[in-house]
Amino acid sequence: MTVQTERPPSGPADVRKADGGGTGRPRTRAAARAGALAPYLLLLPACAATVLLLGWPLLKDILLSFQNLNMGQLIQHVTEWNGVDNYKETLGSEDFWRVTLRSILFTAVNVVLIMLLGTLVGLLLARLGKRMRFTLLFGLVLAWAMPIVAATTVYKWLFAQRFGVVNWVLDKLGWHSMADYSWTSSQMSTFFVVTLLIVWMSIPFVAINLYAATTTISKELYEAASLDGAGAWRSFTTVTMPFLRPFLYATTFLEIIWVFKAFVQVYLINEGGPDRLTEILPVYAYVEGVGNQHYGMGAAIAALTILLLIGLTAYYLRIVLKQEEDEL
Structure with a gap:
């Protein structure tokens, strides 16, 4: 073989x-x-x-931003370079720094309100039954999907001086002095309307995404916390919050960007008035550039706005990363 x-x-x-x-x-x-x-x-x-x-x-x-460009140069197709003169004039202007501070405060107030109310609505969605949750989600999606110009037009009608629904309701409730009140006649009342509009349009994004984040939390963790004697607040701080913290960081970052560049709402409500007291940096750049026909100056303000926004977001991200390192 x-x-x-x-x-x-x-x-x-x-x-x-x-x-x-x-x-x-x-x-x-x-x-x-x-x-x-x-x-x-x-x-x-x-x-x-x-x-x-x-x-x-x-x-x-x-x-x-490095050009001296107005309507004359634009018609004649002449390019006139002026170096950093636009930046020097902008940085040396008290109006620019006043508007910058106003923009930062405006962004901070809106973001705090959006995140606070959006978080509460998102937690409410997690607690509701199916029918009520669907109804609330449907209303949030409608508010979220409405175009900015359309939403701003609706708010202008609601707060109109003579035929506004808000003034009519306040008059019927006994505040007769509000029957003919102009909401755009002062800085604070104009900002109140703009803030109400921005917060109303931004809450759905935060609420829906936070509710989606809560669905990823295991119910066994809540049961274990309950067996250990943890109440509602203790369960929220020890179970819910650690899961939601990364989401809250990312959403806050996005809201800072979106609110800081809220040009349409501010401009359409009162064009930055009265007396340019409600201008934020995007509106200020538009008014100086297009309104005053000094396009180089407007471009310089826009470039500085982008740098400022990058600086704010970088500072925020640094805080977030530091907190994450401390948790590790």
């Missing part, structure tokens, strides 16, 4: 057969390279769109 053993390759043909035809390794390397390049290729369309839609306008704004 003979036992056959495997014969080692003795020639080039046999070597190719043992090596998978001589193409195994190149194919493996090509597949590895394609796999490494796949994420970058998938990101390429998004990056190209970002550069085209954001990068190019930003570059044009920066170039425009």
Whole structure:
């Protein structure tokens, strides 16, 4: 009885057969390279769109900020470079710093109200039954989906001086002095209307996302906390809050950006009035640039606004990262 053993390759043909035809390794390397390049290729369309839609306008704004451009130069197609004069004039203006401080305070107040009320509504959604939850979610989605211009127009009608619903209701409730009250006649009342509008439009985003975050928390954790004698507040601080903290950090970051650049609401309510007392930086840049036909100055204010916003968000992210490191 003979036992056959495997014969080692003795020639080039046999070597190719043992090596998978001589193409195994190149194919493996090509597949590895394609796999490494796949994420970058998938990101390429998004990056190209970002550069085209954001990068190019930003570059044009920066170039425009170094020019002395008004209606005369625009009609004659004349480019007059003036260096950093626009930035010097802007940074040396008391109005710019006054508007900057106003914008920061305006953003802080709105973000605090949005996050507080949005968190409460989100926790309420987690407690409601199916029917009431669906009804509330439907109303939140409607408020969230309404276009900004349409929502601002509705609020202008609600707070109108002569035919506004708010003044009519207050008059019927006994505040007869409010029957003909102008909500845009003073700085504080105008900001009240704008803040109410922004908070109303922003709460749905926070509430819906927070409710979605609560659905990821296991009920067993609440049962364990209850067995340990934890009450409602103790369960919230030890179970709910740790899960919601990353969400709250990210949402606050987004709200800071969205509120800081709330141009449409502020401008459409009263165009930054009365007496330019409710202008925030985006409105201030528009009025100085387009309104006063000093486009280079408006571009410089816009560029400084972007730098300020980057600084605020970087400071906030630094605080968040430091807190996360301390928790670890």
